[in-house]
Amino acid sequence: MDELSLNDFVIVDEFLDEHRLNVIQSFFESHLEGFTKAGIGALGDHVIRRDIRGDYTFWLDRKRDSELNEIWCLIDETLYVYNRYCFLGLSGYEFHLAHYPRGGHYDKHLDQFNNRNNRTISMVIYLNKDWKKGDGGELEIFLKDGSSVLVEPIEARCVMFKSASVPHAVLASNKPRFSLTGWLLQQPSALGQFFG
Ligand SMILES: O=C(O)CCC(=O)C(=O)O
Numbered sequence: 001m002d003e004l005s006l007n008d009f010v011i012v013d014e015f016l017d018e019h020r021l022n023v024i025q026s027f028f029e030s031h032l033e034g035f036t037k038a039g040i041g042a043l044g045d046h047v048i049r050r051d052i053r054g055d056y057t058f059w060l061d062r063k064r065d066s067e068l069n070e071i072w073c074l075i076d077e078t079l080y081v082y083n084r085y086c087f088l089g090l091s092g093y094e095f096h097l098a099h100y101p102r103g104g105h106y107d108k109h110l111d112q113f114n115n116r117n118n119r120t121i122s123m124v125i126y127l128n129k130d131w132k133k134g135d136g137g138e139l140e141i142f143l144k145d146g147s148s149v150l151v152e153p154i155e156a157r158c159v160m161f162k163s164a165s166v167p168h169a170v171l172a173s174n175k176p177r178f179s180l181t182g183w184l185l186q187q188p189s190a191l192g193q194f195f196g
């Protein structure tokens with residue numbers, strides 16, 4: 001938590017244990033047909049631009065997707081810790097599964113939109129077994145001093161950063177890349193899928 005307040009981002013390896021990884025990976029496999037092309041922007045601005053963003057997403061619903069209960073509990077705990085130690089006043093979250101096919105990338109952006117500003121902490125949990133150097137697909141985080149950090153999307157790693165102030169990009173992936181991505185919110189939203 002201290003690290004996030006000092007550095008704007010934090011990486012937690014082995015965020016998911018073996019059991020939770022299996023749960024989410026089998027959920028992923030059984031829902032791949034339901035994925036749709038992700039867009040950018042909120043409400044009226046929502047557009048699909050393959051040149052900017054190449055991933056396919058599947059929005060999750062805590063009530064419907066009760067198979068993921070152990071993962072929801074972990075996210076609840078994370079939100080609790082942020083509220084307890086960082087006084088962020090978080091009151092909900094929205095998550096989707098993301099699949100970047102080979103060559104998929106996401107240009108430099110912020111996770112808050114002009115007309116929607118309640119995304120507070122971005123959380124990305126990677127699900128890629130045997131990720132190796134040269135596979136691409138790194139998350140590039142741009143720091144205030146002009147430098148940037150590359151985060152490899154390795155299995156069970158979680159990266160968290162401030163949605164409003166940390167620009168980031170996904171570099172082109174040389175093989176299919178999977179993640180559970182979400183946002184801790186300052187007001188609850190059940191409408192993430194309409195926003196991007
Ligand atoms: O998958 C990642 O590493 C980041 C994805 C991202 O930036 C987003 O979905 O807004």
Ligand SMILES: [Fe+2]
Pocket residue numbers: 109110111122168
């Ligand atoms: Fe993002």
